[in-house]
Amino acid sequence: MITAERDTVKQDSENKTGIARDGEHGMRVVNLSAWYGPVQAVRDINLSIVPQAITAIIGPSGCGKSTLLRCLNRMHEVIPGGRVGGVVLLDGQNIYGPEVDPVRVRRLVGMVFQKPNPFPMMSVYDNVVAGIKLNRSLPKSELDDIVERSLRQAALWGEVKDKLNVSGASLSGGQQQRLCIARAIAIKPEIILMDEPASALDPLATYRIEELMGDLKERYTIVVVTHNMQQASRVSDYTAFMLAGDDRIGELVEYGDTNEVFTNPRDKRTEGYITGRFG
């Protein structure tokens, strides 16, 4: 099964590598499939992520949207039995290439999770610099700058600047999630993946996260998974709609400009999903 998969990738990729070689910028997904042990979760996804924009992945639960997201920074393989086939190009290089270090991929493609997961044994300050400290030791003044800049970018600085030494877990849920965003952007990734970042939050905190995403796309490419279609239509520039087929394997049904997808979907299934939910 894997061999066959690899062959298709090879065939398919031959014409595309040409483009890839010319210092292509951004992320492109080619023929991506993912498995949990013997069970396939997504199949043959092809997708180009537009830089400095927000791409939303929507679809009913179980359609593989989170799985797809986790494939984009090699988090899927962290789950026991998680396997990936296909290609994800980041700036023209396949992140699944044999010479690629998954640890380096994750430094360029950050992630924010569904449930805020600050490190409870670390202070707010240490949470923000946790990623930086892995790679190099910087003088305190430089770290201070990074902490302030990251927290400002995450729209959290004003609320926590006087309590940088309290545990990251003592903040409110919405603040925790913004702390996790600050933690992710402190290492200056190119792309930030967000897996339903507001689903555990109350409406006000959700609103602040959405507002923050709008600010962040000036600097970062954002891919967000959400089950909330209003949210997708509000915040995203591009939308990908996924659906699990009869064999329960998720596929990409439609991908395009958010306005197009929501107002004038090309595929009947997209239309059904959107109108069903909106109606």
Add this chain to the structure above:
Amino acid sequence: MDKIASGSRFAGGEDQGDKLFRWLVTGLAVGTIVLLALIIFLVFGDARSALLQFGLSFLTTAIWDPVAERFGALAFIYGTLVTSAVALLIAGPISVGAALFLTEYVPKWLREPLSFLIELLAVIPSIIYGLWGLFILAPLMRDAVEPFLQNTLGQVPVIGALFSGAILGRDMLIAGVILAIMILPTVTAVSREVLRAVPDTQREGMIALGATKWEMIQGAVLPYAKAGIAGASVLGLARALGETMAVTMVIGNSSSAISPSLFTPGYTMASAIANQFTEADSEMYFSALVAVALVLLLVAALVNVAARLLVWRVARGPQGSARL
């Protein structure tokens, strides 16, 4: 029997049966409290004459002279502390490593069999550790490990004193090593439970920052599990403090003066009791040995309570941990 029972039930005896049963199990449960009280009372009672005779000096002097009837348990206390510390120093890191291997590295199908093998170490009786220690480990330590330590670490100033003196093949280091093996399964099993309680979201948070597996463990898993691992170690310590047979067989049982060298034969509190109890020939000698048992009982209780408190704290999770 059944008919009689239902007959009496009709007569309003239902409550009687329930009451009787409740009294019975409550009585048994209270019995355990009475038992513990009796243990403390009797041990204290028989230790009393030695405690009255020697007072605090029982804990602070190392003279143990049955002929002159002068008794101080300091050497035994020292031996207990040193062997337990050696055991914890060796078994602690190895156990945490093994627990990490079982939770973070090993494939699922291998996890249970491997845990079972390590936990089997816990059901091997103390006497068999003693036998193995006496005939297999002690010669190995005497002929290979201890000369090596003496030639290397023994040359280093200050800590060299730990590895000085004649190598006899019965000493506190060997006892410590045997104890380390014996507490390994306890500390491993409890640490494994603690590590399993670390939420996966913590691990993923660290990995997504571009951490290697070890950096994930170091940055997210171990800090979260810190208190629980401490609790596991204290539980191991509790077991090491009271361990008797295996230590008795390899420690040399000699009450010579306290020496910094781990190569000195010694006594622990438990081995002193086991070794001398049946030879004690005077009231005061008995009483002194029972007093040693009393000290051991109190220390064990204290350490166990400390471990419970730590584990209890862990059960509540780190303060304010991302509860949503």
Add this chain to the structure above:
Amino acid sequence: MEGSDITVGSGGALTRDQDGIWQRRRLVDVFMTVLITVSALIGVAVLLAILAYVVINGAPALNLDFFTQRPLPYGEVGGGVAPAILGTLYMLFVAGLIGVPIGVGTGIYLSEYAGTRLAPAVRFTIDLIAGLPSIVIGVFVWALLVRHLVGHFSGLAGSVALAIVMVPIITRTVEEVLRLVPGSLREAALALGVPRWRTILRVVLPTARSGVTTGVVLAMARAGGETAPLLLTSLGNQFFNTNLLQPMAALPVQIYNYASSPFADWHTKAWGGALVLIATIGVLSLVTRLATRGQRPG
């Protein structure tokens, strides 16, 4: 997984490269992986080493005489450890008669009457008894029975000591497995008008039967290997003895006496005894583990 022929040459931002910090981080990771793997292997290796030595050194001692004869003075050929095996079984039986009702009863109390104010105190007591060094239990029973009530070493004293070892193990297991019995089962029985005590004895306990059995067997296995408290209570005996009020032999004590002797033949017999002991305990642990796998109620 590595459908990767698409890649642009090397030297991209994602590649493992020559950069010093990355290399050091990788190196540390590999080093710690090795260290952690070795830690687990040490545990397994020590276990195998102990088992191997017990089997290799103990097997030559095993013959019919070993299981049927009494120990002979040094110099006489043959002899066995039959009184010790019988003594251990006998004392375990008596210890079970004392310890199982107390342990099971206390376990029932903690699980079924958990609401009472006394329950935390009982649980704490059980924890403390479980944490008592076994030699201290020996000293206590010596003070109670050997010194005062009986007046000399006896099998009864040994049994009481072993019973005290067993109680906390049984209590903890019973409490745990009874808690796994679904409350709906209790309610169903109570709703039928079955009184509580019969619900517990006829419905709850039988449902948790395999778990309770496990607890008792584990406690027996643990007590059967105890040596230290017996040195102070049952003492040991070279002869067959079924009188509970007389000193009684036990296998672990016999191993200790043989091992402490200067004679090679007795050392072999000690290993033989160890093999018998470890085989029995190992089989019991394995069987209970396999028997209870996936059989827990709930």
